[in-house]
Amino acid sequence: MFASHFSAHNIPFGIASSEGHPRRSAATRLENTVIYLDELAKHDLLSSLPKEALDAFSHVDLNGFAALPKSIHQQTRAALQSLFKEPLASLPAGCTDKLNNVTMHLPVSSRDFTDFSCSKDHVLNAGEAIQKKRYLPPGFLHFPIGYSGRTCSLIVSGTSFVRPKGQFRDAQGSIVYGPTKQLDYELELACIIGKPTKLGETVASKHADDHIFGYVLMNDWSARDIQGLEMPPLGPLNGKSFATSLSPWIITLDALQASAVEGQPRELQVASYLMDSNPINSYDIALQADLITGGKSTIICKSNLNAMYWTFRDLVVHQSSNGCCLNTGDILATGTISGSTDDSHGCLLELTNGGQYSFELSDGQSRIYIEDGDEIQISALASDGVGFGECTGKVLPADL
Amino acid sequence: MFASHFSAHNIPFGIASSEGHPRRSAATRLENTVIYLDELAKHDLLSSLPKEALDAFSHVDLNGFAALPKSIHQQTRAALQSLFKEPLASLPAGCTDKLNNVTMHLPVSSRDFTDFSCSKDHVLNAGEAIQKKRYLPPGFLHFPIGYSGRTCSLIVSGTSFVRPKGQFRDAQGSIVYGPTKQLDYELELACIIGKPTKLGETVASKHADDHIFGYVLMNDWSARDIQGLEMPPLGPLNGKSFATSLSPWIITLDALQASAVEGQPRELQVASYLMDSNPINSYDIALQADLITGGKSTIICKSNLNAMYWTFRDLVVHQSSNGCCLNTGDILATGTISGSTDDSHGCLLELTNGGQYSFELSDGQSRIYIEDGDEIQISALASDGVGFGECTGKVLPADL
Structure with missing residues (x-):
């Protein structure tokens, strides 16, 4: 559903988990595929990003990442867009899931x-x-x-x-x-x-x-x-x-x-x-x-x-x-x-x-x-x- | 100030720190003395209490302790009242501070x-x-x-x-x-x-x-x-x-x-x-x-x-x-x-x-x-x- 909303011009951020990826972590979405950012980080596929961003990708909410300077969000967006120029199938096993297999969670923890x-x-x-x-x-x-x-x-x-x-x-x-x-x-x-x-x-x-x-x-x-x-x-x-x-x-x-x-x-x-x-x-x-x-x-x-x-x-x-x-x-x-x-x-x-x-x-x-x-x-x-x-x-x- | 509010009938709970106790932790107050519950726990002076209470005393807010069953709050109150039958001066060094030396913090982290x-x-x-x-x-x-x-x-x-x-x-x-x-x-x-x-x-x-x-x-x-x-x-x-x-x-x-x-x-x-x-x-x-x-x-x-x-x-x-x-x-x-x-x-x-x-x-x-x-x-x-x-x-x- 709504796959066309999520082209490589979008690069949204969310918190996802699945049977194969049971621990919640940061993710993005390309059409109907969910891509786990913590897995990309583990496989050194986002090595241009600073350590605080990479660490934040394994948090259970996006608060840590959201609090980083906007320039880091922009770097992350650019790094992902660059990565997505190759077919997603070329990413290591475990980095992606079909949307239907994924549970999405509240993206942030909100105080007010x-x-x-x-x-x-x-x-x-x-x-x-x-x-x-x-x-x-x-x-x-x-x-x-x-x-x-x-x-x-x-x-x-x-x-x-x-x-x-x-x-x-x-x-x-x-x-x-x-x-x-x-x-x-x-x-x-x-x-x-x-x-x-x-x-x-x-x-x-x-x-x-x-x-x-x-x-x-x-x-x-x-x-x-x-x-x-x-x-x-x-x-x-x-x-x-x-x-x-x-x-x-x-x-x-x-x-x-x-x-x-x-x-x-x-x-x-x-x-x-x-x-x-x-x-x-x-x-x-x-x-x-x-x-x-x-x-x-x-x-x-x-x-x-x-x-x-x-x-x-x-x-x-x-x-x-x-x-x-x-x-x-x-x-x-x-x-x-x-x-x-x-x-x-x-x-x-x-x-x-x-x-x-x-x-x-x-x-x-x-x-x-x-x-x-x-x-x-x-x-x-x-x-x-x-x-x-x-x-x-x-x-x-x-x-x- | 208000020392008389805090007799051994009170036994309030708060979060305190001081120069000598720089990390915030759970505390109670007897007249104008602040007693650190994490220190009492370290010195085995609250050994009648369950481990989850003792652990919660070193948190930076009281949420962990507050979430425990009321019976544990009551046990804690009774244990402290029993301890306070002896003069506070008999407690080990580092367990107490004069109120004037202490910084009090928000007692809980509140979401709503x-x-x-x-x-x-x-x-x-x-x-x-x-x-x-x-x-x-x-x-x-x-x-x-x-x-x-x-x-x-x-x-x-x-x-x-x-x-x-x-x-x-x-x-x-x-x-x-x-x-x-x-x-x-x-x-x-x-x-x-x-x-x-x-x-x-x-x-x-x-x-x-x-x-x-x-x-x-x-x-x-x-x-x-x-x-x-x-x-x-x-x-x-x-x-x-x-x-x-x-x-x-x-x-x-x-x-x-x-x-x-x-x-x-x-x-x-x-x-x-x-x-x-x-x-x-x-x-x-x-x-x-x-x-x-x-x-x-x-x-x-x-x-x-x-x-x-x-x-x-x-x-x-x-x-x-x-x-x-x-x-x-x-x-x-x-x-x-x-x-x-x-x-x-x-x-x-x-x-x-x-x-x-x-x-x-x-x-x-x-x-x-x-x-x-x-x-x-x-x-x-x-x-x-x-x-x-x-x-x-x-x-x-x-x-x-």
Whole structure:
């Protein structure tokens, strides 16, 4: 699946294991082949790289590698691209595995995770769905608003989870306790922090990219009914913290460079610390969400990262603007990536206008929110052909 | 300071180092003496304890020890109490240090941190201060509301921090960027998770205490102006994530058992998962906050944990009720602990009614919010005489 996303222009980084390679280690992917970086290092096939990179390839997460200078990431990319000019079959036994034989793991160990709200369309549509009015929160045009998520809820693509229980208002407005009746997905991208900062340090916009190791897909599963009751005034907690899916392959800034574009214009002048003198501050990345049930797939959203009002550089700058530190492996996510059209709603809250309308699946069934057994697959492809593969998750019935 | 809090009835756990004991390790405290548990283990003075406990004493955080069964924590407590029947001077050289010579560190490594809102008085007073109306959020009487905090902002007592910058409304209502003008403290207690749970697992009320390793003081420093602008609708982020102080000594449930009391009655029947069949669900713990400036101290709050509407057991149960996991070292905090009287406001937002009134310091100065150079000290003492010592932090001028 998605083999074409992973040409030699991509060179993503992930953590993989298999029966033949039982210990988790750093890996990359070329089409449908996974290549273990620790094995390449053992066979002296990456001898141009510094020892700290080679050592980091045998860690169980990418944090050690991600924290190294960006120049080492670039050297690694170049060394792998050079190696892949020869057929993979010429690599020593044990260096590669077919994707189907491999288990992918969370690529990094994350200590903190912020989910921002970068999409103006999402915020306006969500306001209409919930409060019957299209409006922006008071801070929205001034800085990226966001909330801290719970890192223990992070799961890797392909992991199923149980429908969460909680308290919410039923149709009559009474507060009841039970399995959520409004399970939703959120189509997102997230950046993973490489170079860390210290508490008290701020990051200037021109240095923000230096702190980003790369990007992954994220599905911020949401129980809208639980979330709706708990949000005022402290924001979401149990409506989100039961599962958050990440794609396993981290796509680097270098891989996406050819797809970099100008982001959306500012509607208000922003504070000095958020001024970005480099207008090429976004990426042309097409995103898609599919609902899969009974083996049949239905496209439920097509949108683009470039519709976002706030950029990843803005997120890094704003998060650190109060002296908050960034640790390697930290995750800063976009929030739901919606566009302005009816087919670009990045969550069901928007698509069904708060549960008012149902939508049809390709097999003739209909849905308002996600039902037990449904699987959501999100995927992303940059304009230059570099892709993220997929991020999937299936909902299991609640424990009763 | 606070030597009387640390009699042999206490036996707290912390992480300490000193010139003579440069590597951080587990420690306990008796009055003003710090006793290194790894040294006691080396000298075979804790030979009744299992090897996994002895090994954990040389870790740089208490996570390994905290994750062990509660029976091992109790054995450790008993072994130390037995050892302390003899004068400390009889212990081998290197086992003890005077408190003044010791550097205390964060006691645990924390992956997730939730700050709840357990005090009805705080919520009513904060509503009055900010919105000129006393009201409870819709969920408040149904479950403990809360938000995820950022673990990278956790600092140990005694650590100074720089006044944070951010965007907020000035007196004319314009949104400006600069150092916060409304720096506040929040008097809190927090529990530290010992026994972890897995994603998808829930915790029954009768088992909640099994997951709590112990308690610490917390000062959830808050920039009210930054927080006020960013909160709608996703909750606090940069108004909180610049610094959160923790006291270094973890006080166990066993140490507090003699101070356990009945908590506040429920005003509404709660959902089944929050029903606690054990009415002894809170502690009689007196808390105090002092503002120290120019060497002079002023008491600014006296309150009690037992005024809280929600208990620590409720926090553990609610956090896990959606299947959210708890990891060893995770922190679940009470939010501001305020009482119903004018001298029991656990933050300046309440004390000054949103900045409307100033208050006098013992040296004749006045304050509305915290000024550069001010130090806040919070402390807590349970009715049976077991105490938490202090949690302090000083504010340095903003970087300009």
